[in-house]
Amino acid sequence: MTEQKLVVSRTRMRFNQLISGAREFASVYMRSKPGLLGLAILFFFIFTAVFAPFISPYNPYTRVDRPLRPPSNKYILGTNDIGQDIFSELIYGTRVSLTIGFLAALCTVVIGTLVGVVSGFLGGSVDEVLMRFTDVIMILPNIPLLILLMAIFGRQSYFIMILAISITGWTGTARMVRSSTLSIKERAYVEASKAIGAGEGHIILKHILPNVSPLIMATMIYQVAGAMMSEAGLSFLGLGDPSTKSWGMVLHYAQTSGGWYANQGYPAWWWIVPPGLLIALTVASLVLIGQTMEEIINPRLRRR
């Protein structure tokens, strides 16, 4: 190997390291059938979200026909109370639901990791204060708190909804990251690092975070599922942005605009069932992915 090849830049080196790690992870992951199924479903939805304008047959925001038409060749899932195509609504809704799910999960995990690492690493009174604070947030019932937050601050804003979901959801992650940090900071290499004069920031960045990151990744997937359900629930209750279409929002209108008896006195099933199924399917795919990742990270869970 030549001298020039050896002197690779740090980012390049990190990148290579990441690639080789990811490749190893992927090769194990590909052996899991449930994992692949979950990934396939999720990719299908992501694809739908990205290419929504090309896939949906109609503009979901304009009236295309008479209201409350049952499914037909022209409208796969019929129309809603103001004559919009429900199939197109749901395709566009994928965008909103997934975006909120991932963004809220990201915020949740960032807050949780920060609190967990700081609490576990510094210990002492900082740990005590942060953990008691975590306990307080944890025992507050999540859904009522979310509703309250949304009702006070965030009516009709998805930005506030993401914040509200992260504010109520970070506690579990913080606990997990803290306990993991506690065990990692006692390892010999952390002591060795201290002995050669490394500061706290250096130890956290170089030793603690890389070692908790697999755990964080797996939690994050579950958080996405949780955040998507929170979004659906809040939107269903009418706390979402009424001008945007998400799956929860579609359900909300079905509920408030008479979806339960719009089909000649019977529920308009084409309006109510599909969004519910989509939410369930996405959450299921995320859980499958999360479980597969956990099995890789924690081999004790692996079935033989």
Next chain:
Amino acid sequence: MKNLSVSLIDREDSIAIVEGVDLSIREGETVGLIGPTGAGKTITAKAILGILQPIGAGKPPWSIEGEALYKGRDLFELSEEELRELRGNEVSMIFQKPTGSLNPILEVGEQTGEPVDAHEEIERQRLRDMVIDHLGKVELPDARRRFRFFRHQFSGGEAQRIMIASALICNPSLIIADEPTSDLDVTVQRQVLELLKRVKKKFGLSMLLITHDLGVIAEMSDYVYVMYAGRIIEHGDVYEIFEDPKHPFTRGLLRSAPRIDSDHFELEGMRGELPQPPYDVPGCVFHPRCNHVKDMCREKKPTLTEYKPGHYVACLQTDEI
């Protein structure tokens, strides 16, 4: 170079773990610190560097008394920031478990360079060159290729070489080696010790070598301190200690180790068990296990007294035994 006296007190019950230890290391000298498991050797070393961890969560921190003079500065008076500067740059430590001391998910090259990285901003390329250079100096085979490997791709001996390279990379003047070879098998032990000897000479280092292995001490050090139950009980020149041990514990220790140059194959054990802290034995801490015990040993605490020039013993009966 320094004159160190450490007392450690666990504040809850104020248990003295190490008491009144005086230790001095002159420039370029290797000083051996020998004693049984739990005698307080490692605690002494960690106290010097200020890296003692409270035992368990919520326990009170250690209280350290006394002074540790290094090049005229008292380490216990330094701020955490100043201490951090000193660690790695001036005083480095090598730990017992080489594989455990390497982070499994960092490349060894990166960890070898960690002391530099922790202290100063340095160009990646220069650090890389330094790391390869130092890995070469500790005779790690194929360092150029392998500095990108991870710890599980190295043997225990190689891992310890990497730790030594890491300890040396900032050109410290004192190395504290805490049982550097206890975790290695015998042939590798030999290689690592030879290596330590060579780099010590090359870099003009002073070394504090902590071990319970008499062979290692005899091989490596110029001066020996014998520690028992948190106290120094005898110290002197290495030849002096091995030829004419005066403290009954040191004698027992030497007698219980095999010697290649003697026809005497029977090894003697020492009776009794290691004392556990708190050491609230009245009189001499060693008296319950001593073969020469007299009444005064049960009452009076011995102090280190000069037996020959440069040979100190803490025993009340030095002249009789």
